[in-house]
Amino acid sequence: MSITYVIIVSYNAMPWLYKCLESIDFSRYEVVVVDNCSSDGTVAHVHKNYPAVKLFKENQNLGFGQANNKGISYALNQGADHVFLLNQDAYLVGDALEQLVGFQKQNPEFGILSAIHTNAEETRLDRNFSNYVRFEANPAFYSDHVLGRQLQDVYEVPFVNAAGWLLSKTCLMIVGGFDPIFFHYGEDDNYCQRVSYHGFKIGVLPNTFMVHDREERPKPQIELYSDAYFKIQDRSFKKKYGNLNDYDKSRILNHRKKIKRQLLKARIRQNQKSIKGLKKCLRLIDCIIPEIEQSVEKNKVQQPNYLSV
Template sequence: MEVIQSTEPKVSIIILNWNGKQDTSECLKSVQEIEYSNYEAVVVDNGSHDGSVEYFKNHFPEVTVVENNANLGYAEGNNRGIAYAMSKGSDYIFLLNNDAIVDPYILKNFLQVASSRPEAGVFGAKIYHHKEPKKIWFAGGAWISETAQTSHVGSNQIDDEQWNEIRPIDYACGCAILIKSEVIKKIGALEAKYFLTWEETDFCYKARRAGFECLFVPSAHVWHKVSASFNGGGMGLLYRYFIHRNRLLWIERNIPLSEKIRIYPKVILPEFISYLRVYISPKTNPKARIEHKVNLVAFRDYIFRRFGDSPAWIRTTKV
């Protein structure tokens, strides 16, 4: 019997799991409903100890499971999945958070735009809050030079089709980002130094410098549990550490010197002084003192080039 090869581009959906069996299972169930013929789902397990690997193999036998023996972080964990997908000849890589649910037509809508915009190489979804399905979480990423911060366009707005235009954006969110394989062939995968946060922003800027457009695709819908990865989101200590340290690394790697000359004395240095002042003040309550200690440790680790995972005590400290 002759096997008929699909004429549609092959898409590998990479889902990173770390002790997230329930969320990942719900994500996979939504992936199973995707209306597209030529895709594969790949779960990359980052050394889970909750029985995830065995569960996925038993309950989702059609899914490929790539096993890492430790928590390699978002960047390097996904890189292992990307390497697998590239070895299988995938045309597109779709990085999808395990705490996200996808619309059945997400790949068709992504690829319709991708096929009509050959200059583009990276594509971002319109992402909603999972608990409030019409409330936008992400409708494109923007760098705000005045505050040296990134911003989610449309965040917390009710979707009234105000963000329904396909448009270039500064970066796509790593929660749901589609990448042409030719981009990875040209610039490589994610920068492992980040470990967690800012790596997708770094990747998008690198892709743009290489000549690939980064586009927002409003018809590609995702619902995100914001954020199971950080136990409910907010400025928890772990999130605080990575956001502060990696922001400095990202500025170093992506912002031109003329802009750095303004940012460092007017934004970064005053922030550092503020953190130090609050940390040493006898009036500071214990919770705030710990939070500002983490901020200062993030600065220290950036200066001394300590990248990768956070110090162990930050993961275990409760506030």
């Protein structure tokens, strides 16, 4: 029998926690919750109502990737053959996890497997998930479903978000965990890039489902050159220019040259806001170039990077 651990990273998770945990078969799977210093009673709720859960109570917010790395490391050290990462706002439907594990055991070339993500009401696909299986990602997925063709056993895609990932031990020991240059968002894009670089596949099983309960959350308006803007730029640059599959340092240096040209034009126009913002963008690029270089060199090596195993 293979051993599968479910890892949930929680942060003020009370609106979703009951459905999330109740969707897991505790008789079949070990469950780990890594709590990123919640202040809403999440820790007390898990401790009181789910004594079988291995609970890590952090005294600071580690971010999504590093909290998952802690849970993954624990699972592997306990003998896990598969690790399933489940978002706190996501719920398994039926025997989805059993099917994912069974398929991965028979098809070890798939380092990451995912179920289909629906919205909270299970009335349509999750908005972002529908983009991950678009024509450019897999031409057959929508055609097979809409035209009534026999569904494939798996649909290979270049990326699916980490709200419900099944990772094999083999993949984790070669690719490693999430790269700490990402705090929150972007880490799953980077991980999929690394999975592909090391020869593993990423797939979606068409007859397995999970709910991702997130559609009603408002999207913040990001002001140009605000702190939030530069946070997005930081992870965007790292995701784009740290891609192992087409890494070339000259690409980010060319981007830097483009920003310098924009800065020159802003100075000619005496646009003080643009001057200040573009100078900050140049400083950001200068700061992350060595981070990306170190990340790329480390992630090229087949070893359990960022995991304590």
